[in-house]
Amino acid sequence: MDNYIVSARKYRPMSFDSVVGQQALTTTLKNAIASEHLAHAYLFCGPRGVGKTTCARIFAKTINCMNRQHDGEACNQCESCISFNEQRSYNIIELDAASNNGVEDIKTLMEQTRIPPQVGKYKVFIIDEVHMLSQAAFNAFLKTLEEPPAHVIFILATTEKQKILPTILSRCQVYDFKRMEIQDIVSHLQQVAQQEGYTTEPAALNVIAEKADGGMRDALSIFDQVASFCQGDITYSATIANLNVLDYNYYFRITEYFLANNITNTLLTLNDIVNRGFDMGYFITGLAQHFRNMLVARDPQTISLIEASKEIQQQYLAQAQKCKSNFIIRAMKLLNNCDLNYKQSKNKRLLVELTLIEVAQAAQDDGESAGHRPAKILKPIFRLNVQSNDSATANNHVANKTTQTRTNATSAQTMTSKAPVNSSTNNVKAARFSISGSIKLQRDNNGNTQGNGNQTNITTQQQKPKANKPLEQQRLASEWILYAKALPQQETAMAKRLIDLESNLAITSNDNFEVLANNPSVAEQLKQYKSAIEQHLRERLDNANINMTVRIREADERKRAYSRQEQFLNMCGINPNLKKLREKLNLDLS
Numbered sequence: 196m197d198n199y200i201v202s203a204r205k206y207r208p209m210s211f212d213s214v215v216g217q218q219a220l221t222t223t224l225k226n227a228i229a230s231e232h233l234a235h236a237y238l239f240c241g242p243r244g245v246g247k248t249t250c251a252r253i254f255a256k257t258i259n260c261m262n263r264q265h266d267g268e269a270c271n272q273c274e275s276c277i278s279f280n281e282q283r284s285y286n287i288i289e290l291d292a293a294s295n296n297g298v299e300d301i302k303t304l305m306e307q308t309r310i311p312p313q314v315g316k317y318k319v320f321i322i323d324e325v326h327m328l329s330q331a332a333f334n335a336f337l338k339t340l341e342e343p344p345a346h347v348i349f350i351l352a353t354t355e356k357q358k359i360l361p362t363i364l365s366r367c368q369v370y371d372f373k374r375m376e377i378q379d380i381v382s383h384l385q386q387v388a389q390q391e392g393y394t395t396e397p398a399a400l401n402v403i404a405e406k407a408d409g410g411m412r413d414a415l416s417i418f419d420q421v422a423s424f425c426q427g428d429i430t431y432s433a434t435i436a437n438l439n440v441l442d443y444n445y446y447f448r449i450t451e452y453f454l455a456n457n458i459t460n461t462l463l464t465l466n467d468i469v470n471r472g473f474d475m476g477y478f479i480t481g482l483a484q485h486f487r488n489m490l491v492a493r494d495p496q497t498i499s500l501i502e503a504s505k506e507i508q509q510q511y512l513a514q515a516q517k518c519k520s521n522f523i524i525r526a527m528k529l530l531n532n533c534d535l536n537y538k539q540s541k542n543k544r545l546l547v548e549l550t551l552i553e554v555a556q557a558a559q560d561d562g563e564s565a566g567h568r569p570a571k572i573l574k575p576i577f578r579l580n581v582q583s584n585d586s587a588t589a590n591n592h593v594a595n596k597t598t599q600t601r602t603n604a605t606s607a608q609t610m611t612s613k614a615p616v617n618s619s620t621n622n623v624k625a626a627r628f629s630i631s632g633s634i635k636l637q638r639d640n641n642g643n644t645q646g647n648g649n650q651t652n653i654t655t656q657q658q659k660p661k662a663n664k665p666l667e668q669q670r671l672a673s674e675w676i677l678y679a680k681a682l683p684q685q686e687t688a689m690a691k692r693l694i695d696l697e698s699n700l701a702i703t704s705n706d707n708f709e710v711l712a713n714n715p716s717v718a719e720q721l722k723q724y725k726s727a728i729e730q731h732l733r734e735r736l737d738n739a740n741i742n743m744t745v746r747i748r749e750a751d752e753r754k755r756a757y758s759r760q761e762q763f764l765n766m767c768g769i770n771p772n773l774k775k776l777r778e779k780l781n782l783d784l785s
């Protein structure tokens with residue numbers, strides 16, 4: 196026990212190749228050494244425990260090695276290497292700026308830069324946590340950094356790159372160390388376990404790696420702790436017990452309860468978790484992560500994104516098959532909301548329990564609607580259709596207006612006849628739902644005119660099974676006005692235009708009528724409203740075949756019916772004073 200060395204030190208990498216998870220970076224450093232393109236200052240940035248200081252030490256050893264290997268690594272045999280490995284080299288000087296951040300500390304260090312190395316070529320100064328240096332210390336350091344002696348190389352390490360002054364940054368070659376992947380840590384821990392003669396379960400090492408949050412040093416010290424607790428037999432259950440980590444199985448189990456709508460067991464499981472001393476907020480974020488993993492597991496291509504052992508990945512795969520992606524996404528949203536509200540909540544337990552019940556509910560909703568889903572989505576629209584025919588028509592119209600293209604009467608009709616009748620037409624209620632369905636469809640994907648045709652077809656077949664009544668001028672005109680008046684406020688201009696056009700309606704057959712537009716732009720507008728108007732008239736006038744055609748008035752037809760505006764403009768043409776009179780008296784055409 197006397198010579199027990201913690202794994203983080205015992206298994207500290209001695210060569211660039213043995214550094215875990217930073218391949219790109221170590222290769223660059225090795226190449227720089229091989230080509231002798233050395234900078235005077237390097238800045239190593241990255242989270243704690245990812246190998247910054249280790250790399251700095253290997254770097255110092257390698258550049259001083261007297262017979263470097265072909266692969267760019269130090270020989271570990273020459274005098275310099277041995278002194279480095281035995282930690283008695285004078286060519287490496289480390290300063291921890293976190294505890295020695297005064298100007299005196301830096302000044303002492305800077306004095307040492309003047310003395311050239313006795314053995315080897317370079318003296319390497321490692322300043323750890325360099326962002327902690329005081330302002331005065333920074334300034335003292337900057338002087339040497341600007342003109343360092345040829346034999347000096349600075350390696351600055353920091354976890355907080357953003358705190359480094361630009362004057363320093365611009366003089367350094369910057370290397371960003373990344374957080375280590377869970378898999379990298381796991382395989383390194385496996386090697387260490389092998390050398391120590393421990394037995395391990397992959398899931399256990401995974402938990403350790405997760406807990407270490409991307410840092411190898413932390414991973415190794417947790418590993419030591421667990422290994423001594425388990426006396427060399429590192430099992431999953433012993434690991435989670437020792438580290439007080441919430442077991443994956445809780446999440447899997449509770450999801451099964453959701454799927455079975457077993458609220459009782461869901462709440463009992465929560466109780467169990469709380470009794471084990473886990474924070475409920477921690478549990479909720481863990482559960483949200485669980486659902487995220489399930490979403491990822493639905494696609495074999497993304498399953499590797501789950502940072503867990505192979506067995507647990509398979510478990511995710513199996514459970515994901517049982518869940519619809521709708522349910523998973525709903526659950527993630529609910530859990531995320533719970534997480535957001537957790538801190539403010541005065542009754543946290545109630546919040547968590549409610550969320551769990553809602554998630555269980557979401558699992559059921561999804562299951563129910565699996566067979567006949569449209570009914571659920573369409574409910575609100577259906578209500579809208581019933582409440583008031585006027586506003587419903589206006590709403591339909593809004594939908595139509597955006598989607599309706601310049602379909603002329605014939606193409607609209609062929610579309611209608613082609614459109615398949617909904618499979619559930621023998622059930623009037625079901626059909627009504629699907630009528631609303633096609634309205635919904637239009638709103639969702641703009642430009643689905645086929646859906647539009649479909650809709651009108653079913654509407655007429657289902658709602659108006661009676662014989663088609665022939666058109667009558669008076670009823671046509673009054674429904675025309677009603678339609679115009681039901682238009683929303685932002686379409687007042689169009690409503691006025693339609694009211695003006697009332698006198699331009701001409702019935703051409705039992706089902707057909709014609710609107711005379713005074714000019715092409717009005718005709719164009721009318722065509723945009725065509726299907727909504729037809730829809731309104733078909734319902735109100737008990738005729739499913741009503742068809743509206745728009746025709747631009749010929750020049751010689753003009754006399755037939757002038758609008759009031761046109762009459763006025765005509766009169767102004769004859770007597771321009773009329774216009775002035777109107778302006779003077781501030782008159783408006785009614």
Ligand SMILES: [Zn+2]
Binds near residue numbers: 269274
């Ligand atoms: Zn050597």
